[in-house]
Structure formats: structure tokens, C-alpha cells
Amino acid sequence: MTDKLTIAMAQINPTVGDIGGNVARILAARDRSVGADLVVYSELVLSGYPPEDLVLKPFFQDRIEAAANQLAAATGDGGAAMLVGAPWRHEGGLYNAVLLLDGGAVAAVRFKRNLPNYSVFDEKRIFDDGPMPGPVNFRDVRIGVPVCEDIWSPEVAECLVENGAEILIVVNGSPFESDKVDVRLQHAVQRVTETGLPLLYVNQVGGQDELVFDGGSFALNANCRLAARQPAFTEDILMTQWRRDGNNGWVCAVTDRAAHPEGLGASYQAMVLGLADYVNKNGFPGVILGLSGGIDSALSAAVAVDALGPDRVRCVMMPSPYTSQDSLDDARECAQLLGVRLDDVRIEPAIDAFNEMLAPMFGDRPPDTTEENIQARSRGVTLMAISNKLGHMVLTTGNKSEMSVGYATLYGDMCGGFSVLKDVYKCDVFKLSHWRNRSLPERGLGPAGRVIPERIITKPPSAELRPDQTDQDSLPPYDELDDILSCLIEDEMGLAAICQRGHDQQTVQRVWRMLDRAEYKRRQA
Structure with a gap:
């Protein structure tokens, strides 16, 4: 009977659709897990999560199966087995599955039972519900392998313990939300309390389109005490040592327990990771954005520099006749503090050209939001032209408050490939700006200290599209x-x-x- 296990928690950053790249990351993590009996990866790590409609394509399913067999063959060297999440065909169905790869073969397969179909999740449409699972037998240890949502209710864990499971190993693709860390831990503690079993929870890390996965994988012993936790927002391999403690079952020796960032720090790091992965996974050389001297563009620029480094961020000041001298000065100071290039492209010639071109149609109608939107769209055209010529992706700078109520110009300040502040309300923009001036995020590539001029934070927000305009005129x-x-x-x-x-x-x-x-x-x- 096996009395000891070394289990490696492989918190890695897959890319949806990049099967070859994901295989390479999986094997690299296994190579780093020297001495492990089992390496555990996150949910659907082989395809990347969430795969959405890509997983419905037969050619993609064929490639997943071939890649799984390639990974299985790698375990024929007598080294560590692997628990790998993958979409899997079985008897005419398509499942969100976990594969136990050991001894050169696919030794066991288990299917996700509870498919989420709310918020950002759409699994019921693309996957079939799995049956209630039994544990897998790994080297004489019966391991239950629920998948993510399976532990958000008691039924699956209850079924596993009734069928003899000794350890629960949960593979997850759980995206970042404020206070989500506590919610995950509460569900895990409930399952441990109900079953009396220790639990190991491995979560995905990285940005995938509009989602950010924060990692923070952990292990709980049967007494609900934290035995291990990996850092958030970064890839990590953590070796955990398990031993059978007589009639008390399996115990994980206490090891690294990284602190998880909270509040503003967690939100800022999520934005940094989300932008970095979106730019890098899509192969852009960098980003370009309009730096107006306002707080939204200043915070967006700070996040971009922390994500990519100042050499990959280009800023453009695009003044109009209504741009104040304070805004010009603030934009220049912000660019200097961040160490980024700032170009000056005046849009007045474009505005004059549009006004002259449209004058016969507009007649003697008085100026209104039409002329304001022409300014915003002139800036959008300018940024997109620079993007086309240089290859940098345009970064949108609008916040959630303004996007929600439409206080933005379609094809103007809404244009771009990615919005850093898309889920950040305006009040939080101010708070995050203060936070960044006091703090340098872990693994941030920008300078320490103040990066956003104080006047940008304290002055009344304004689109500066007409004289003496402030946001509170309209909102x-x-x-x-x-x-x-x-x-x-x-x-x-x-x-x-x-x-x-x-x-x-x-x-x-x-x-x-x-x-x-x-x-x-x-x-x-």
C-alpha cells in the first residue's frame, strides 16, 4: 500500500487553441516537477479555457486526442503521472474531462458533472453532462477528481467519498472577481467538512480575451487548515508532500503559503496580467493610446507600462481647440514619469476639413454634439492610422461608468482592440490611481513611485470637447x-x-x- 505521495501543483498559463504550445507548457511543468509522483494541471489546460465554439469543431477534437496521446506516451518513461484537463469525446458525447495519464497510456477519464451556464460561462451549450463520478485508482490511492463547478455544491464530493475516495483533487478554470478568493475557499472548506477528506485545488492563471484567471491554487487538510497556496497572477510549480496517517487518512505537509493580494492591489494586477496576455498571445509588438491629460488615459498608460514595459507603449497627445494647457502639461508629465514616448498630433486640420466638407448639408444648424463627436472620431482615425502603420494595438481608455451609460463616442474614443478599464467604475479609477502612485505591483515593469501627476487625479474630469465642459454637465x-x-x-x-x-x-x-x-x-x- 502506498503511504507517501509527492504531488506537484502546476499552475500554468495556457492559450485557447494553441494545442502545441499548451503541450509544450505541460511537458515543461512536468520536467520541473522533479521527484513528483503526480503533476496536476488546471481545467481544460490542453485546449485552453474557455474554448467556446472551437471545441465543437471535429478537427480540433482530433488534434486534442492526438495531443493527449502524445502526453500519455511521455509518461512511459517511468516518471510522474499527470492529471490533465481536456475536452474529450466518448460514446457520441463531448465532455469537459480530466485525464489520468500514467505508464504511457490514458489510464482513466472522468467527466465534469455540473456545467455552469451563467455569467461568463456557457458550458451547457457545448458539453454534455457527465455521470456522477467515482474515484480513480492511482498507485493504490483512490483519488476523487471533481472539476471546478463540481465542488460548488455537495453532491459530487458526497458521491466520491461514498465510493471510497481518499483525497479530492479539483482542477479549475475559475476567473478573477473581487472577493472570489474567499468564495472559492468557503466552498472548498464546506466540501472538506462534509467529506472529511483533504482537498487540493489547482486553478488556471493568465489572461484569455476578456477573462483573467488569478491562480492562487491551494491545499486544505481534513481539519480545513491551509497546507499550501501558490502565488496569484503568475505561473508556479509547487511540490506538496502527502503521507497516510493511519486511520486519519492522508495529510499534506505544510509548505509555501503565499499571501493573496486583496482589494485594489488584486484588481490592478488582474488588469496588468489581462493586458499583457492579450497583447502577447495575439502577437502585437506593443500598444498605442491617446494620452489626453485625463485620469482614464493616465491610468490606462500606467497599466500598459506595468504590463509591457515602457518601450512597448506609445502615447499620442491629440489636442483640439478646446484642449487646456493644463491637460497638455499633465500629459507630458505623465509620459515623463512613465518613461514612454509621447507624440503630438493636432487634430484641428481634420476638424476643419470635416466642417468644410459637411457645411453644405448642415447649413445654418447650430453646433451640438455632432461637432463634439467629430473631434473624438478624428482622434480615433488618427490612432487607428498609426496602429495600421506601426502595428501597435490601439488601447481603449474608457471606464465602465461611461461605457455603461453611453458617455462615449462610437468609432471615436471607443475604438481599439482592448479596454483596460472596461470593468472599472470611475470612482475605482481614482482609487486605483492613488494606489499605483503608492505601490509597484509584483512583476510590474514600470517605474516605482508616482506615475500619475496629482493634478490629473484631483481636477474635475472633462472630455474637453467644448468650452468649460465637465463630465458632471451630462452625468x-x-x-x-x-x-x-x-x-x-x-x-x-x-x-x-x-x-x-x-x-x-x-x-x-x-x-x-x-x-x-x-x-x-x-x-x-
């Missing part, structure tokens, strides 16, 4: 707007419940209408 105060939007979007609250928080009914109804009417902009952008 409620941001603290009020953000709370209403959070109630509508995240909490899905009704009118009465939102008003009970102290908000004026007319303001709530106005914001609700703006949110709904702006959907067409968000769909196109």
Missing part, C-alpha cells in the same frame, strides 16, 4: 452614478430597492434608460 456625480450602475448591473436590483439606498427615483430611471439605450454602442464596440 450624475460619479459616486451616485457608480452605485446605481452597480445595483443595476451586478446586483440586478429593481427600482424600489435602489431608491431605498437613498437615490432619487428620477435619477435612477434616467440612469436605467441611459444604460439600456447605450447597448447598441457596446455591441458594436
Whole structure:
């Protein structure tokens, strides 16, 4: 009977669709796991997660199967076995599966039972529900291998312990959200408490399109105490030592327990990782963005520099007749603090050309938002032209508050390939800017210390598309707007419940209408 196991937790960063690259990462992690009996990877690591409709293509399924057999063959060297997540065909169905690769073969397969179909998840449409699973037998140890959502309710873990499981090893593709770390840990503790079994939880790390996976994999002993935790937002291999403690079952020896970043620090690191992986996985040489002297573009530039380094970030100041001298000075100071190149491209000739071109059609109609939007779209055309010529991806700089209510110009400041602040409300933009001036994120490539001039943070926000304009001319105060939007979007609250928080009914109804009417902009952008 096996009394000791060395299990390596392989928290790696796969790419959806890059099967060859994912195989290479999996094998590299195995090579680094010297002395391991078993190396555990994250959910669907072979295909990358989430694979979406790509997984429905027969040629992709064929390549997954070939890659799995390649990985299985690698275990024929007598070294570590592997638990690998992969989409898997079986008897006419397609499953979110975990493969035990050992002794040169696919030794066992288990299927995900509970398929999430909410928020960013769409698994019920592309995968079949797996049956209630039994444990796999690995070198005389019965291991239960639930997949991610399977431990968010008690049934799968209960079935596994009833069928003799001795350890629970959970493979996960759990994306970052505020306070998600505590939620994961609570579910894990509940399953450990119910089953009396220790639990090892391996999560994906990295950015994949609009999602960021924060890693933070961990192990809990049967007493619910934390035995191991990997760092967040970075790839990591952690060796864990397990021993059979008589009638008390398996125990994981206490090892590294990395602190997980919280609050603003976690959100900032998520933005950095998300942008870095989007740019690098798509092969862009860098990013280009408009640096206006406002807080949104300043914070976006700071994140870009921390993600890519200053040499891969180009900024452009595009003044119009309404751009203040303060904004010009603030943009230059911000660029200097970040160490990035700042080019100056004046858009007044483009504005004049459009006004002259459209004058016969506009006649004597007075100026309105049309002329304001021409300025924003002139900037969008300028950035896209530079992007086309130099190859850098345009970084969009709008925040969640403004995008939600449509306070943005379609084909203007909404153009670009990626938006760093797409899920950051305006009040949090201010908080994150203060945080970045005080802190350098782990693995950040930018300079330490102040990177955003104080005046950018303290001055009233303005699009500067007409004289003396401020955002509050068109929007409620941001603290009020953000709370209403959070109630509508995240909490899905009704009118009465939102008003009970102290908000004026007319303001709530106005914001609700703006949110709904702006959907067409968000769909196109």
C-alpha cells in the first residue's frame, strides 16, 4: 500500500487553441516537477479555457486526442503521472474531462458533472453532462477528481467519498472577481467538512480575451487548515508532500503559503496580467493610446507600462481647440514619469476639413454634439492610422461608468482592440490611481513611485470637447452614478430597492434608460 505521495501543483498559463504550445507548457511543468509522483494541471489546460465554439469543431477534437496521446506516451518513461484537463469525446458525447495519464497510456477519464451556464460561462451549450463520478485508482490511492463547478455544491464530493475516495483533487478554470478568493475557499472548506477528506485545488492563471484567471491554487487538510497556496497572477510549480496517517487518512505537509493580494492591489494586477496576455498571445509588438491629460488615459498608460514595459507603449497627445494647457502639461508629465514616448498630433486640420466638407448639408444648424463627436472620431482615425502603420494595438481608455451609460463616442474614443478599464467604475479609477502612485505591483515593469501627476487625479474630469465642459454637465456625480450602475448591473436590483439606498427615483430611471439605450454602442464596440 502506498503511504507517501509527492504531488506537484502546476499552475500554468495556457492559450485557447494553441494545442502545441499548451503541450509544450505541460511537458515543461512536468520536467520541473522533479521527484513528483503526480503533476496536476488546471481545467481544460490542453485546449485552453474557455474554448467556446472551437471545441465543437471535429478537427480540433482530433488534434486534442492526438495531443493527449502524445502526453500519455511521455509518461512511459517511468516518471510522474499527470492529471490533465481536456475536452474529450466518448460514446457520441463531448465532455469537459480530466485525464489520468500514467505508464504511457490514458489510464482513466472522468467527466465534469455540473456545467455552469451563467455569467461568463456557457458550458451547457457545448458539453454534455457527465455521470456522477467515482474515484480513480492511482498507485493504490483512490483519488476523487471533481472539476471546478463540481465542488460548488455537495453532491459530487458526497458521491466520491461514498465510493471510497481518499483525497479530492479539483482542477479549475475559475476567473478573477473581487472577493472570489474567499468564495472559492468557503466552498472548498464546506466540501472538506462534509467529506472529511483533504482537498487540493489547482486553478488556471493568465489572461484569455476578456477573462483573467488569478491562480492562487491551494491545499486544505481534513481539519480545513491551509497546507499550501501558490502565488496569484503568475505561473508556479509547487511540490506538496502527502503521507497516510493511519486511520486519519492522508495529510499534506505544510509548505509555501503565499499571501493573496486583496482589494485594489488584486484588481490592478488582474488588469496588468489581462493586458499583457492579450497583447502577447495575439502577437502585437506593443500598444498605442491617446494620452489626453485625463485620469482614464493616465491610468490606462500606467497599466500598459506595468504590463509591457515602457518601450512597448506609445502615447499620442491629440489636442483640439478646446484642449487646456493644463491637460497638455499633465500629459507630458505623465509620459515623463512613465518613461514612454509621447507624440503630438493636432487634430484641428481634420476638424476643419470635416466642417468644410459637411457645411453644405448642415447649413445654418447650430453646433451640438455632432461637432463634439467629430473631434473624438478624428482622434480615433488618427490612432487607428498609426496602429495600421506601426502595428501597435490601439488601447481603449474608457471606464465602465461611461461605457455603461453611453458617455462615449462610437468609432471615436471607443475604438481599439482592448479596454483596460472596461470593468472599472470611475470612482475605482481614482482609487486605483492613488494606489499605483503608492505601490509597484509584483512583476510590474514600470517605474516605482508616482506615475500619475496629482493634478490629473484631483481636477474635475472633462472630455474637453467644448468650452468649460465637465463630465458632471451630462452625468450624475460619479459616486451616485457608480452605485446605481452597480445595483443595476451586478446586483440586478429593481427600482424600489435602489431608491431605498437613498437615490432619487428620477435619477435612477434616467440612469436605467441611459444604460439600456447605450447597448447598441457596446455591441458594436
